[in-house]
Amino acid sequence: MFPHFCRALLVAVALPGASVSALAASVTIKAGDGAGNALDSVVVSLVPVSRATLPAARPAQIEQRNKTFLPAISVVQTGTPIEFPNNDTVRHHVYSFSAARVFELKLYAGKPEKPVVFDKPGVVVLGCNIHDRMVAYVVVVDTPWSAISQNDGVARITDVPTGDYLLQMWHPRRLGMPDIPPRPLRIAGDQTETVKVELRL
Numbered sequence: 001m002f003p004h005f006c007r008a009l010l011v012a013v014a015l016p017g018a019s020v021s022a023l024a025a026s027v028t029i030k031a032g033d034g035a036g037n038a039l040d041s042v043v044v045s046l047v048p049v050s051r052a053t054l055p056a057a058r059p060a061q062i063e064q065r066n067k068t069f070l071p072a073i074s075v076v077q078t079g080t081p082i083e084f085p086n087n088d089t090v091r092h093h094v095y096s097f098s099a100a101r102v103f104e105l106k107l108y109a110g111k112p113e114k115p116v117v118f119d120k121p122g123v124v125v126l127g128c129n130i131h132d133r134m135v136a137y138v139v140v141v142d143t144p145w146s147a148i149s150q151n152d153g154v155a156r157i158t159d160v161p162t163g164d165y166l167l168q169m170w171h172p173r174r175l176g177m178p179d180i181p182p183r184p185l186r187i188a189g190d191q192t193e194t195v196k197v198e199l200r201l
Contacts, residue, residue, distance in 0.1 A: 025187050027157040031149040038153030042171050043075045043139045045146040046157060046185065049164040055144050057081075059115065062126070062136060064088045069126060069136030073172060075146040076138060081115035093129035100124050100140055123170065137172055162187050 031042040048054070057079040063070050064086045076082065086092050086109050094105040100122025105112050107130070118124065118140045128134035139146075145165075147155035166182040174180070 024159045024161050027145075027160050027187070029147065029149065029155040029157070031153045031155065038149075038151065039171075040149050040151050040153065041073055042149040042153075042155065042169060043073065043146065044149070044155050044157070045075065045139075045141040045143050045168045046160055046165040046187075047141060047143045047168055047182070048161075049166065049184075054142075057144070059083065061085065062138070064092050064094070064128075064134070067128075067131050067134060069134055072136050073148055074136070074138045075148060076118055076140055077144045077146075078121050078140055078142050079117065079119055080140070081117045082138070083111060083115045085111040090130075092131065092134070094126060095129055096124050096126050098122065098124040101138075123175070125175070137175075139170055141168065160187055 027046065029044050031039040031044075033039050054077070057077040060074060060076050060080050060082045062074060062082055062084055064084070065088055067088060067090070074082075084094050084105055088109075091107050091109045092105075093107045096103055100120045101116070101118050101124045103116050105116070118138060121140050121142050124138040124140060126134075126136040126138065145157045145160050147157045149155040163186075165185045165187060167185045168182045169180045
């Protein structure tokens with residue numbers, strides 16, 4: 001899932017003029033490794049510079065199936081409640097010791113009674129106390145405008161209001177390393193921005 005040759009991350013942000021309204025834009029982000037290879041699993045977020053009122057966080061879900069967390073990487077807005085249904089044939093013990101959200105769902109089957117609310121921005125690493133190979137990541141950000149690049153390196157963020165943002169990026173193989181510095185980005189119409197970030201793995 002994660003490339004072994006990656007040395008640089010190239011992100012091209014394109015806002016096609018034909019599809020951009022006066023109030024919102026559709027942002028296409030293409031992530032690559034600097035050698036022409038697409039880079040998947042890059043979490044990209046557009047955090048507004050102004051402290052305008054943001055839409056309410058929407059509930060999310062991370063299930064357990066075949067002794068695996070699905071999805072393996074999630075990006076959610078701060079304040080998002082996440083349910084952890086166990087759709088497996090065995091019980092799981094889900095937990096996190098990450099500073100952004102410490103919690104524990106002791107050995108259970110089915111769906112826990114209450115979701116876990118992720119109320120602090122940061123990266124949360126999930127594990128299972130019974131199955132050590134089960135790992136997942138939740139990236140919590142102060143914005144509803146986020147996406148994750150797919151196998152073709154493309155991530156799309158829709159309905160982004162025009163204005164000034166900080167483009168934030170994260171990749172799971174950077175865990176424990178300094179954050180990639182955010183880059184200012186103004187969304188105002190037909191434009192293309194290319195950002196190059198060293199991704200030392």
